[in-house]
Amino acid sequence: MNLSVNIAGAILKNPVMPASGTFGSGREYAEFVDINRLGAVVTKGVSITPWLGNPPRRIAETASGVLNSVGLQNAGVEAFLRDDLPFLKQFDTRVIVNICGRSIDEYIAVAEVLSGSGADMLELNISCPNVGEGGLSFGADAGMVYRVTTAVKKRSGQPLIVKLSPNVTSISEMAIAAENAGADAISLINTVLGMKIDIRRRAFALPRKVGGLSGPAIKPIAVRMVYEASRAVNIPIIGMGGIMTGEDAAEMLMAGASAVAVGTANLSKLTATADVLDELILFMDENGFNDIRELTILS
């Protein structure tokens, strides 16, 4: 059975990877999951300087997913290069570094520092708040998606994946803007803006009021957006949003993704990434698929 996929010129041994921010630096999960089995590891967001993140509470549970407001806390790119990258490079897997910034210059700076490193690809998180535009995310506007992607692509030494936000009217428009700007691949979806109110306390569940919803609740949104984006562009798509099982992964591949990322599932089940891979193989076996790429082709 062939499970390998080609994302932006890099061959991944299989299409399963963790979603950014839900797998720590990989170290936290290495005792539960054989990282060598994963197609890639995606790091949490890395910025040019350390970010403190948002004050607690940062996570609120909902009926079918979680709302988070972590605020991209991270120790900065120098600490990442010193502490995390050497750990990840021990494994026979691809390393995708998710990057964030509060301005185009900050994105460029972190991409340049990572250029000569052992990172295989960069994933540009354009859901970061754009300080210059009053906190509006870069991913909310097609012109901004084009500008930030062009700028980072010019300076990055690695293939660039642009991670799209679902909090837009037309995902196709954003996918096309990323492709026209030179993105080598796109990934979607990031979290969906949501809110929860604790009616007993008459207070917002998260101090910042709004959070990003992830998990099973958003899977139908993700499947629809992956499908629409796959019709709009020719570059490969990494699909994510609510993947809990191998069958969910198969659905995302059938929607048009070439690879999949497992996010919130890691928070409730430490072995989720490996389990999704095992279940996907079982699904293929039981349904007569010999090549993972056969799943992606659905009209």
Ligand SMILES: Cc1cc2nc3c(=O)[nH]c(=O)nc-3n(C[C@H](O)[C@H](O)[C@H](O)COP(=O)(O)O)c2cc1C
């Ligand atoms: C706790 C948490 C932290 C996250 N951190 C990041 C991040 O640093 N960068 C990023 O691009 N996405 C981040 N995400 C979004 C996920 O990578 C993913 O796009 C989203 O959660 C949808 O997938 P899921 O439903 O499988 O979780 C985070 C999600 C969660 C739940």
